[in-house]
Ligand SMILES: Nc1ncnc2c1ncn2[C@@H]1O[C@H](COP(=O)(O)OP(=O)(O)O)[C@@H](O)[C@H]1O
């Protein structure tokens with residue numbers, strides 16, 4: 198395999214380790230400076246130039262895109278994807294995880310632990326928002342901070358409101374988040390590669406500090422994660438659409454709660470702490486996946502006119518309940534069931550003999566008109582009632 202590592206830092210520990218792991222396995226690796234690409238667009242022929250010369254063939258790409266070059270960096274990754282080169286992390290995956298709001302928005306429709314978080318613009322909404330996430334002390338976060346720099350703990354509502362007002366006046370977007378005090382300055386960093394957690398550590402903040410980032414002086418210890426933590430980290434990585442990620446989780450009373458997902462996790466801290474070959478695991482994953490570049494469903498499947506992807510929810514009393522997929526007659530109606538979602542579990546490619554149950558969600562590809570008939574008005578998505586009774590008004 199010939200691998201391109203997109204990075205502006207060829208001499209950092211992480212990049213050097215990735216190149217070394219690649220060579221050790223008999224692959225070729227080159228570190229390419231993300232900012233020295235030119236993206237050429239022509240009808241039917243997406244292309245890339247590197248330092249003014251047409252880029253030679255690469256089998257795979259490992260993007261290590263820093264926050265300061267997100268726009269250009271993800272454009273380069275997207276171009277590799279258009280050229281059908283396998284990218285360990287896709288442009289959309291990187292963008293989904295880059296900003297903390299977008300990351301939590303993507304996670305929040307799934308059954309996955311996250312700290313209660315809110316995002317407001319209007320000054321009048323600030324105090325009620327703080328109350329909704331549990332009141333002071335409360336966490337305030339910049340959307341794109343790293344290394345703990347953009348994370349603050351406000352001890353009173355008034356303090357929180359003034360900090361938010363100040364940041365907003367400087368055109369900064371901020372999240373208001375419940376302070377998970379029981380985590381006591383500790384968090385978990387899990388490195389997910391493909392479908393597995395390949396290494397994990399606990400970071401412990403020192404002294405009065407509540408942030409456990411290594412850059413804030415946090416000390417690390419290797420941990421063997423239990424299933425709930427592993428499962429949460431892997432699912433979050435999948436929901437982001439990433440192949441390689443560093444997932445940060447708090448250890449709350451309710452179990453794992455995700456704070457953020459990083460698409461270019463540093464390797465130095467985790468390898469030093471766990472003594473595991475994380476770089477090697479990343480390279481092995483890429484080598485195994487080289488022949489399966491990510492296919493953009495929207496771009497490929499829904500190009501056919503009149504066809505699309507829809508989720509059919511099976512309501513109580515539906516005529517489909519108790520029938521198998523083959524008996525449901527969906528196939529004859531030109532509808533294919535891609536996945537079946539049942540109580541938080543996903544069954545990919547469900548077999549024809551599988552029985553349909555009430556509340557199942559069938560992700561289908563087929564004729565839009567026919568699928569419309571299968572979604573009776575009363576089952577179209579409704580807002581679920583809140584567990585905690587909050588005032589609602591009709592607008
Ligand atoms: N809601 C929270 N409750 C308690 N501690 C938190 C919370 N959010 C963040 N922290 C602490 O602050 C650190 C940095 O937060 P994080 O969201 O990961 O931002 P960054 O991108 O700067 O690392 C975390 O590692 C954790 O120790």
Ligand SMILES: [Mg+2]
Pocket residue numbers: 344345410445457
């Ligand atoms: Mg973090």
